[in-house]
Amino acid sequence: MFDIKNHRTFLKRTKYDALRTEDLFVGSKxxxxxxxLHxxxxxxxxxxxxxxSRKERTLGVIKPSSDVKLGKLIDKIYSSGLVITKAKMTNITRELLQYLTCGPAVALEILGDEAVSAWKKLIESSDSNRARNEARVRALYGIDGIGNSAHGSECAAAAARELEIFFPSPGRGPSNTAKCTDCTLCIIKPHAIVEGLAGxxxxxxxxxxxxxTALQMFYVERTNADEFFEVYKGVVAEYNEMVxxxxxxxxxxLEFQGNExxxxxxxxxxxxxxxxxxxxRPRSLRALFGKNKVQNAVHCTDxxxxxxxxxxxxxxILDN
Structure with missing residues (x-):
């Protein structure tokens, strides 16, 4: 690997245990x-x-519903061998997409082998009443043919078109749902995402x-990570590793709202x-999913x- 900026070899062929084949796809960082590296x-x-050759991207939309358990839906995606590469909770209006009801929905870019058909298979059938006996997303969480909890693109061409609506390149797409009042932040860390623990x-x-109240996937640049954790610089011994x-x-x-x-x-x-x-606290998130002080599953506001x-x-800031 050659460093163009510094005109020298950066890396020769070597084994790197922290990298997986699944991480190597166009658009990954x-x-x-x-x-x-991008x-x-x-x-x-x-x-x-x-x-x-078999990698596809498709749009998955988790529709507005008070009954949907988002974590279980996300976990089903990862356990089926698919990967979420982009995610955003946004307010859907009928003017934006007529097949979705109004309200906050979670849009996902899903990557995997034959992802269009794999995601459709995971959420079919389109009518929840017919899917009650199947271990599918709509069977578990859907209401009826309209309130069926999830949308999937019909084909690769439709997926490309619909992904461009939610995740345009370049551009921001629909705004997120963050309230930024009486709130706290949680970050599910990269090691937990890679290990399929997000759901x-x-x-x-x-x-x-x-x-x-808000959800979005980010690929954080080194300078931004350094800026975000600056309050810990010189205070926490693991500062560089955290960055x-x-x-x-x-x-x-993730954003949450509430009193205290x-x-x-x-x-x-x-x-x-x-x-x-x-x-x-044996039932806490870090006790259940953390590995060490740096890879401790989640960051939360102190x-x-x-x-x-x-x-x-x-x-x-980062969304802009």
Whole structure:
């Protein structure tokens, strides 16, 4: 690998355990030896055939419903072998897409082998009443043929067209649903996303009575990660490792609202060290899903006065 800017070889062929084949797709951002890389194309036709021949992107929309358990839906996507590469909670209007009811819905870009048909298979049939006996998304959470909890693109061409509505390139697409008042921020860290734990973590959050008011997937640049964690610089010994973890892959930012929400959600997350959390708060998120003080599954707002600032940093500054 050649560094064009510095005119020197950056990396020779070597084994890198932190990288998986599943991470190598066009549009992905990966970190190799502290250097963030953006994958823009395949190097040759052979690589394209081996890694990209069956890869498809499709749109998945989780429709507005008070009955939908979002964490379980996300977990089903990962457990089926598909990967979420983009996500945003946005307010859907009839003018935007007539097949969706008004209200906040979660739009997903889903990547995988034959993703269009795989996602359609996961959510079929379109009528929830006919799918009650199947272990499908609509069977589990749908209401009827209209309120059937999920939408999937009909074909690859439709997927490309619909993805451009929600995730245009370039551009922002529909605005997110962040309220930025009486709020706190949760970030599901990249290692947890890569390990397919996002759905399980979200389910655990929902089971504890927290409701998502905003949700969006981000690929954080090194400079932004450094800026976001600046308050910990010189205070936490793991500061550099925390920065590298946040920009090592996709993360999922979540907003919650409520009275003293920062305190209650911080208690839900537990101590920063998962080993301590497993002794003091064994049902906390970090106790259940964390590995160490850096890869501890989630970041949460520490101080009440920082809740609005952290939410705004992701959902206003980074989203722009």
């Amino acid at each position: 990966i970190t190799v030896y502290a250097r963030q 994958l823009v194309d395949y190097g040759d036709q052979y690589t394209s055939r081996k890694l990209g 399980k973590i979200m389910s655990a959050i929902e089971e504890r009575g927290f409701n998502f 590298m973890e946040l920009c090592s892959g996709p993360c999922l930012a 929400i920062q305190k209650s959600f911080r208690e839900c997350c537990g101590p920063a060290d998962p080993e301590i959390a497993r002794h003091l 101080l009440p006065e920082d809740g609005v600032l952290e939410v705004q940093y992701f959902f206003k």
